[in-house]
Amino acid sequence: MTLTVIDPATEEPLAELEQAGVEEADEAVARAKGAYPAWRAVAPADRARLLRRLATLVEENAEELARIESHNVGKPIAGARGEVGMVAQVFHFYAGAVDKHFGETIPAAGGEAMTFREPLGVVGLIVPWNFPLNISSWKLGPALACGNTVVLKPAELTPLSALRLAELVLEAGIPEGVVNVLVGKGSVVGQRLIEHPDVAKIGFTGSTEVGRLVMRGAAETIKRVTLELGGKSANVIFEDADVEKAAASAPYAVFDNAGQDCCARSRILVQKSVYDEFLDRFRDATGRVKVGDPSREDTEMGPLISAEHRAKVASYVDAVPHAFRGEVPESAGFWFPCTIVEATNDDRVAREEVFGPVAAVIPFEDEADAVRIANDTPYGLSGSIWTRDGARALRVVRAIESGVLSVNANTSVRVQTPFGGFKQSGFGRELGMHALDGYSEVKSVFVSTEE
Numbered sequence: 001m002t003l004t005v006i007d008p009a010t011e012e013p014l015a016e017l018e019q020a021g022v023e024e025a026d027e028a029v030a031r032a033k034g035a036y037p038a039w040r041a042v043a044p045a046d047r048a049r050l051l052r053r054l055a056t057l058v059e060e061n062a063e064e065l066a067r068i069e070s071h072n073v074g075k076p077i078a079g080a081r082g083e084v085g086m087v088a089q090v091f092h093f094y095a096g097a098v099d100k101h102f103g104e105t106i107p108a109a110g111g112e113a114m115t116f117r118e119p120l121g122v123v124g125l126i127v128p129w130n131f132p133l134n135i136s137s138w139k140l141g142p143a144l145a146c147g148n149t150v151v152l153k154p155a156e157l158t159p160l161s162a163l164r165l166a167e168l169v170l171e172a173g174i175p176e177g178v179v180n181v182l183v184g185k186g187s188v189v190g191q192r193l194i195e196h197p198d199v200a201k202i203g204f205t206g207s208t209e210v211g212r213l214v215m216r217g218a219a220e221t222i223k224r225v226t227l228e229l230g231g232k233s234a235n236v237i238f239e240d241a242d243v244e245k246a247a248a249s250a251p252y253a254v255f256d257n258a259g260q261d262c263c264a265r266s267r268i269l270v271q272k273s274v275y276d277e278f279l280d281r282f283r284d285a286t287g288r289v290k291v292g293d294p295s296r297e298d299t300e301m302g303p304l305i306s307a308e309h310r311a312k313v314a315s316y317v318d319a320v321p322h323a324f325r326g327e328v329p330e331s332a333g334f335w336f337p338c339t340i341v342e343a344t345n346d347d348r349v350a351r352e353e354v355f356g357p358v359a360a361v362i363p364f365e366d367e368a369d370a371v372r373i374a375n376d377t378p379y380g381l382s383g384s385i386w387t388r389d390g391a392r393a394l395r396v397v398r399a400i401e402s403g404v405l406s407v408n409a410n411t412s413v414r415v416q417t418p419f420g421g422f423k424q425s426g427f428g429r430e431l432g433m434h435a436l437d438g439y440s441e442v443k444s445v446f447v448s449t450e451e
């Protein structure tokens with residue numbers, strides 16, 4: 001069965017691809033299994049050199065990759081360039097990490113105890129459509145650095161950048177079979193990777209719903225899993241914050257990538273005493289977000305990924321009053337305007353991950369109330385605290401149940417710092433040195449020194 005890949009900004013087809021089925025998934029796993037003994041035996045310095053070469057090739061082909069991603073996801077080109085830049089940095093980082101992820105010697109009676117970091121074998125990587133190449137690199141980098149071979153399954157809607165990356169992998173000199181890209185349905189090839197007895201681990205990023213299926217399916221073969229799932233992050237603005245700066249930054253924390261971002265700060269909690277001031281400033285700043293053709297250099301927000309997804313996003317706000325609604329192009333494309341609603345934390349728009357350009361602004365009384373509301377969600381991925389009081393910032397970051405937080409900033413992701421969720425946002429960490437733990441096993445060895 002063929003798959004038609006669409007440009008969400010024009011609704012025009014970009015490519016027709018053959019879809020893999022169970023048989024092709026099994027073949028990909030067999031290729032990865034065949035390539036594993038030689039890949040894990042590559043000397044660390046050589047594996048590092050190959051990853052560095054891949055990073056350089058990503059840099060050399062950055063504009064092409066950014067354009068592929070921009071067309072396939074509907075991302076503004078400036079943002080897509082930034083993401084491809086990060087992909088190169090990720091491969092540089094893990095090239096450097098290959099020989100810095102080592103074991104220990106541990107005092108023991110009668111001999112020497114030591115640990116080794118062993119690769120897992122074949123790992124299945126299942127990724128979503130919102131940051132296709134970036135999220136693929138977060139998994140590929142540590143997986144390859146540790147000596148695993150991989151089968152990467154991009155989302156059905158956005159396979160194009162992963163296919164181009166697979167060509168660059170070979171051009172870099174990484175042997176055939178080490179990285180295998182499978183274009184196909186999650187429910188078919190994704191499911192097969194989860195069940196396959198020769199796949200040692202699934203590195204998954206996607207919805208909490210599918211994450212549950214991954215975890216359930218992995219139980220049969222006791223597969224390792226890393227789950228990076230949904231979010232409903234809070235952006236908490238205290239009365240002692242720089243409200244002007246917080247309001248100027250807030251649109252990009254929720255409307256970036258058209259809100260299709262697991263880290264979107266889609267619940268904006270504002271202390272009552274500065275609520276009106278914040279809302280006015282936030283509305284003004286949102287009105288300045290440039291929405292339109294993703295290929296334009298100054299565009300800040302493109303369309304949603306599909307008509308189906310647009311209908312889902314609309315279902316959260318169509319029947320409720322808006323505090324603000326932006327403009328969108330009238331041309332073809334799955335457009336949805338920046339939308340602000342005033343809400344309570346019990347409203348559906350504040351409870352579920354909308355995954356679109358919709359911000360729910362929620363008032364709070366004091367610090368305890370802010371922490372209570374921020375934590376009143378099944379998710380725990382990201383979030384921000386805006387305050388000028390350093391002690392309060394530390395109290396609140398410790399109290400919020402979330403894997404990634406920023407103070408007086410809205411950033412979540414850096415190449416060198418761990419990224420991942422608490423609660424139903426998943427478990428395991430990507431990026432930084434922490435990601436290597438998810439792609440290796442610790443082996444403990446005791447050597448007797450008795451004569």
Ligand code: NAD
Nearest residue numbers: 127128129154155186187190191206207210228229230262
């Ligand atoms: P999704 O869960 O629908 O799909 C993710 C991937 O899983 C796709 O490749 C899909 O084909 C595959 N899949 C679907 N059904 C499957 C099945 N039964 N078995 C195996 N694989 C299956 O998610 P999406 O709609 O592509 O992406 C949006 C979601 O991803 C949002 O919930 C978002 O929060 C989440 N996300 C999380 C992070 C993070 O790091 N925490 C990052 C980006 C996106």
